[in-house]
Amino acid sequence: MTRNPAENSPVTLLGLGAMGTALAGTWLDAGHPLTVWNRTPARAEALVPEGATAADSAASAVAANPLVIVCLLDDASVGAALEGVDLTGKDLVNLTTTTPAQARPRSAWAEARGARYLDGGIMAVPPMVGVPEAGGYVFYSGSRELFEEHRETLAVPVGTVYVGEDAGFAALHDVALLSAMYGMFGGVAHAFALIRREDIDPTAFAPLLSGWIAAMAGPAVLQTAAQLKSGDLTADVVSSLEMQVAGTATFLATAEQQGVSPELIDPYFELMRRRLAVGSGEEDLTGVVDLLLR
Ligand code: NDP
DSSP, X not given: OOOOGGGSOOEEEEOOSHHHHHHHXXXXXXXXXXXXXXSSHHHHHTTGGGTOEEOXXXXXXXXXXXXXXXXXXXXXXXXXXXXXXXXXXXXXXXXXXXXXXXXXXXXXXXXXXXXXXXXXXXXXXXXXXXXXXXXXXXXXXXXXXXXXXXXXXXXXXXXXXXXXXXXXXXXXXHHHHHHHHHHHHHHHHHHHHHHTTSSOOHHHHHHXXXXXXXXXXXXXXXXXXXXXXXXXXXXXXXXXXXXXXXXXXXXXXXXXXXXXXXXXXXXXXXXXXXXXXXXXXTSOSTHHHHXXXX
């Protein structure tokens, strides 16, 4: 990392919560001149000894530099912070977590005020910021020009993954990955509940469980994608839907015997049964995807 500010483009950052503060530290460490603003000024002033310039308003922070990064609580706080602020000629990068339906009008809102707009979805927690080996990154969508122009600066805190011109796509990718994560956490909770009352050390069980999830998840995700793309839900099936639906009886009986509620796994089993009723038993589980579309 270079520490020569003259060689690095200046950055304005609005929002110094847990995430904003972590981001700020990486640009300062890399030698980017950094202007910061936070609603509660003490958080901005705390970065002055580190080399940041604390602006006394969001408007003056935005005026200071062409590249403006925003990392606030939610879309409403972005609107509040930037209300009446002149965005003419600015490159606005919004890392605030939102829904796609908030990101798209926010993009149009910024463009109507003369700014280029890039939306971001942060796939990292603060301790992963500035730690390349932690594997964190940000999904970006919106202005490709803005992304290409500021690519190196944006890559300072964590990696970058550009997913398209539609400003809503970063938020959609973010939520899709996190939704899958919560589904997985649901399965993990059910698995620990099954062994909870037994003489099984959860810390000995854990590597078995995490290893199994890792072994199953990668191939299953790729198989689902390939079948969705080709439209052939019977291609390369290893475990048929018919066999898997029959197997659910074992899982539900075991939950019953262990005194564990099936409330996390049975909704998925119900979708498998519904797909078997209307689809082919020679498929695997991909047919469940379209049953979710309303
Ligand atoms: P924090 O709660 O730590 O900070 C929230 C920030 O938003 C503070 O700077 C706060 O200012 C500001 N803020 C809240 N409301 C307003 C408002 N009405 N007007 C102006 N400023 C406001 O959140 P994080 O820093 O952790 O998160 C920031 C964003 O990053 C969120 O969208 C979050 O979803 C996302 N993110 C966070 C992750 C995490 O693990 N922390 C992981 C991935 C994404 P003040 O200091 O005055 O309260």
